[in-house]
Amino acid sequence: MRIAIDAMGGDHAPGLIVAGALEAAREWPDTELLLVGDPAAIEPLLGEGKPANVKVVEAAEVIRPEDEPVRAVRRKKGASMVVAGRLVKEKEADAMLSAGNTGALMATGLLVVGRLEGIERPALAPMMPTMDDIGVLALDLGANMDAKPEHLLQYAIMGSLYRAKVHGMDQPRVGLLNVGTEAKKGNETMKAAYDLLSEAPIHFIGNVESRDVLNRNCDVLICDGFAGNIMLKAMEGAAGTIFTALKDAFGQSIMTKLAAAIMLPRLKALKKKMDYKEHGGAPLLGLNGLVVKCHGSSDIVAVKNAVRQARIAIQNKLVESIAAEINGK
Amino acid sequence: MRIAIDAMGGDHAPGLIVAGALEAAREWPDTELLLVGDPAAIEPLLGEGKPANVKVVEAAEVIRPEDEPVRAVRRKKGASMVVAGRLVKEKEADAMLSAGNTGALMATGLLVVGRLEGIERPALAPMMPTMDDIGVLALDLGANMDAKPEHLLQYAIMGSLYRAKVHGMDQPRVGLLNVGTEAKKGNETMKAAYDLLSEAPIHFIGNVESRDVLNRNCDVLICDGFAGNIMLKAMEGAAGTIFTALKDAFGQSIMTKLAAAIMLPRLKALKKKMDYKEHGGAPLLGLNGLVVKCHGSSDIVAVKNAVRQARIAIQNKLVESIAAEINGK
Numbered sequence: 001m002r003i004a005i006d007a008m009g010g011d012h013a014p015g016l017i018v019a020g021a022l023e024a025a026r027e028w029p030d031t032e033l034l035l036v037g038d039p040a041a042i043e044p045l046l047g048e049g050k051p052a053n054v055k056v057v058e059a060a061e062v063i064r065p066e067d068e069p070v071r072a073v074r075r076k077k078g079a080s081m082v083v084a085g086r087l088v089k090e091k092e093a094d095a096m097l098s099a100g101n102t103g104a105l106m107a108t109g110l111l112v113v114g115r116l117e118g119i120e121r122p123a124l125a126p127m128m129p130t131m132d133d134i135g136v137l138a139l140d141l142g143a144n145m146d147a148k149p150e151h152l153l154q155y156a157i158m159g160s161l162y163r164a165k166v167h168g169m170d171q172p173r174v175g176l177l178n179v180g181t182e183a184k185k186g187n188e189t190m191k192a193a194y195d196l197l198s199e200a201p202i203h204f205i206g207n208v209e210s211r212d213v214l215n216r217n218c219d220v221l222i223c224d225g226f227a228g229n230i231m232l233k234a235m236e237g238a239a240g241t242i243f244t245a246l247k248d249a250f251g252q253s254i255m256t257k258l259a260a261a262i263m264l265p266r267l268k269a270l271k272k273k274m275d276y277k278e279h280g281g282a283p284l285l286g287l288n289g290l291v292v293k294c295h296g297s298s299d300i301v302a303v304k305n306a307v308r309q310a311r312i313a314i315q316n317k318l319v320e321s322i323a324a325e326i327n328g329k
Numbered sequence: 330m331r332i333a334i335d336a337m338g339g340d341h342a343p344g345l346i347v348a349g350a351l352e353a354a355r356e357w358p359d360t361e362l363l364l365v366g367d368p369a370a371i372e373p374l375l376g377e378g379k380p381a382n383v384k385v386v387e388a389a390e391v392i393r394p395e396d397e398p399v400r401a402v403r404r405k406k407g408a409s410m411v412v413a414g415r416l417v418k419e420k421e422a423d424a425m426l427s428a429g430n431t432g433a434l435m436a437t438g439l440l441v442v443g444r445l446e447g448i449e450r451p452a453l454a455p456m457m458p459t460m461d462d463i464g465v466l467a468l469d470l471g472a473n474m475d476a477k478p479e480h481l482l483q484y485a486i487m488g489s490l491y492r493a494k495v496h497g498m499d500q501p502r503v504g505l506l507n508v509g510t511e512a513k514k515g516n517e518t519m520k521a522a523y524d525l526l527s528e529a530p531i532h533f534i535g536n537v538e539s540r541d542v543l544n545r546n547c548d549v550l551i552c553d554g555f556a557g558n559i560m561l562k563a564m565e566g567a568a569g570t571i572f573t574a575l576k577d578a579f580g581q582s583i584m585t586k587l588a589a590a591i592m593l594p595r596l597k598a599l600k601k602k603m604d605y606k607e608h609g610g611a612p613l614l615g616l617n618g619l620v621v622k623c624h625g626s627s628d629i630v631a632v633k634n635a636v637r638q639a640r641i642a643i644q645n646k647l648v649e650s651i652a653a654e655i656n657g658k
Contacts, residue, residue: 045453131570142508145516179471179558187474187555191376210559211566226516227556229508231541237540242571242599250593259588266578266585270571300404 007037009100020303071101085112095290122286142229149192175208175218281306336366338429349632397433405464414441417618424619471558504537506548
C-alpha cells in the first residue's frame with residue numbers, strides 16, 4: 001500500500017514529519033511512503049541508509065496556516081497538500097496525511113480527492129479525550145454549522161464503521177449530543193435525527209449529554225458542528241480555568257507549595273489526559289479515499305501513529321465499507 | 330409594593346420558604362409579602378409576632394416537581410404557583426417568586442401572567458458563575474430550543490435592561506455565543522442574530538466563545554437554548570470530572586492525603602465558586618409582570634436574596650422599561 005505524506009505542513013515540518021515517516025517506513029516495510037514537498041528541503045533530512053520504501057514527490061508550493069483555505073487550494077495547485085490529495089484522487093496513493101491548515105485540508109478533500117457518491121457532507125472526526133483514555137470519536141466539532149438530520153445520519157454510519165474497522169470495536173455505541181437523554185428532546189434537527197438514527201444499521205444508544213462525554217457515555221458522538229464546537233470549547237475553558245485556579249491556590253503559602261510538590265506529577269497526568277491535542281490524527285470521512293488530519297504540532301510519534309492508523313484503515317477497507325453502506329441504502 | 334411568594338414550591342417548602350419570607354418582611358417593612366399556599370401548613374410556621382406586612386393567601390393545591398408543566402398549570406387552577414401568578418396578572422402583586430417546578434413556572438408565566446405585548450418568547454435568565462464572582466446573565470440555557478434571530482434580539486434587549494436596572498451596570502456588555510469571535514461566524518441563525526444585535530440599542534461586543542465565559546467575557550450572554558444548555562452541561566461535566574479525579578489523586582498515599590489536608594479549604598472554595606446552583610434567582614423576562622425562579626434547593630438566604638432582587642426590579646421599573654424598549658421599536 002502507498003501513503004502520501006504532506007511533508008511541508010505542520011509546526012515541525014519538514015523536520016519531524018520526515019523523521020516520523022522514516023521511522024514508520026522502517027517499522028512497516030510493506031508500506032510505501034511518498035513524502036510530498038520541496039526535495040531541497042526533504043532530501044537532506046533523509047540521511048544515509050534511506051529506506052527503499054520512502055520516495056520523494058516534488059511539490060513546489062506550501063499552503064500556510066494563515067491562507068484562506070478554499071482559495072489556497074484552488075490557486076496553489078502545486079502545493080504539497082494539494083499534490084498529496086491528487087495522488088489519492090488518481091489512485092497513486094491509498095491515503096494521505098497532513099499536519100497543515102485544517103480548513104485547506106478539508107477543501108483538498110472536497111475539491112481534489114472528491115466526495116464518495118451519496119455522501120452529502122464529508123466530516124472531520126477527531127477523538128475527544130475521556131477519563132478511561134479510550135476516547136470518543138466526534139462528528140463533527142465545527143465543520144458543518146447547519147447540519148441537517150441526513151448529514152447526522154451519514155456521520156453516524158461513517159463514525160460507526162471507523163470505530164469498528166480502525167479501532168476494532170465490536171458494537172460501537174453511537175450517541176446523539178442533545179440536551180437530555182430522553183427521546184423527543186432538543187431542537188427540530190435533533191428530533192428528526194433521532195428518528196433517522198433509530199432506524200440506521202448502527203448501535204444507536206439514543207441521546208447523550210455533554211456533561212458525561214468525559215466519562216465515555218458513547219463511542220461515537222454525533223453532533224451538529226455548531227453545538228459540538230461550543231461543547232468542546234466549554235470543556236476546554238472549564239478545565240483551563242480550574243487548572244489556572246489550582247496553580248494560584250498551590251502558590252499561596254509554603255504549605256500549599258509543599259502540597260503542590262507532592263501533587264505535581266498527578267496534576268500533570270490529569271491535565272495531559274484531558275488535552276484534546278494529545279489524541280492522534282482525525283480522519284476526514286466521506287471522501288473517495290482516505291485523508292487524515294494530523295495535529296499541527298505533530299511530532300515523530302504523532303506521524304508514526306497516523307501512518308499506523310491509515311494502514312489499519314486501508315487494510316480493513318474503510319472507504320469501501322463506507323461506500324457500500326451509504327449506497328446500499 | 331407587594332410580592333407574592335409560592336410558599337409550597339421547592340425542596341424545603343414550606344419551612345425555609347416561609348422563614349426566608351419572614352426575614353425579608355422584617356428587613357423591608359415597606360414590602361408586603363403574600364405567602365401563597367395551604368394556611369394549615371403556613372400559619373404554624375409564622376410563630377408569634379408575625380410581621381404586619383406578611384399575609385397568607387390560600388391555595389389548595391401544589392404543583393409537584395414530577396408534574397407535566399403545561400398540563401399541571403392548566404388543570405391545577407388552585408395551585409400555589411398558579412394563584413401567585415394570578416395575583417401578578419390581576420395587579421394584586423408586583424412580582425412573584427417560586428422555587429417550584431421550572432417548566433410549570435414558565436407555563437404559569439406564559440399562560441397566567443401573560444407575555445408583554447411585542448415579546449415573541451419570554452426567557453428565563455439565570456446567572457452563570459464566573460471566576461471574579463460577578464457572574465454572567467445568560468438567556469437562555471435551555472428553554473427555547475429553536476431560537477430565531479428575532480428572539481435573540483429580544484433576549485439581548487431584556488438582558489441588557491436587567492443588568493442595568495437590577496444589577497446597576499452602566500453599560501452591560503452583550504455577547505453572542507458563537508464558535509469564534511470574528512463576525513460572520515456560526516450557523517445561519519447566529520449570522521442573522523449578529524446583524525440584528527449590531528443595530529440594537531445595547532452595548533453589543535460581538536461574538537464570544539464558550540471557553541471564556543468563566544472569565545466573564547461579557548455581562549449578558551445571548552445563546553440559543555440548545556447550544557447554551559450543551560455549553561452549561563459541558564462546563565459542569567468537565568468541572569465535576571476534574572474534581573472527582575483530584576479527589577482520587579489526593580487519596581492515593583499518606584503524602585497526597587497530607588497535600589489534601591492543606592488544600593481542602595481552597596478546593597472547596599473553588600468548587601463552590603463554580604457551582605451554578607449557588608447563584609440566586611433567575612428572572613423570567615418578557616412577561617407582563619415580574620416572575621423570579623428560585624433554585625429548587627432554596628433556603629432562607631436564597632429566598633431573602635430573591636425578595637431583594639425583586640424589590641430592586643420593581644423600584645427601577647424593569648418590566649415597564651422592557652415594554653417601552655420593545656414597543657418603541
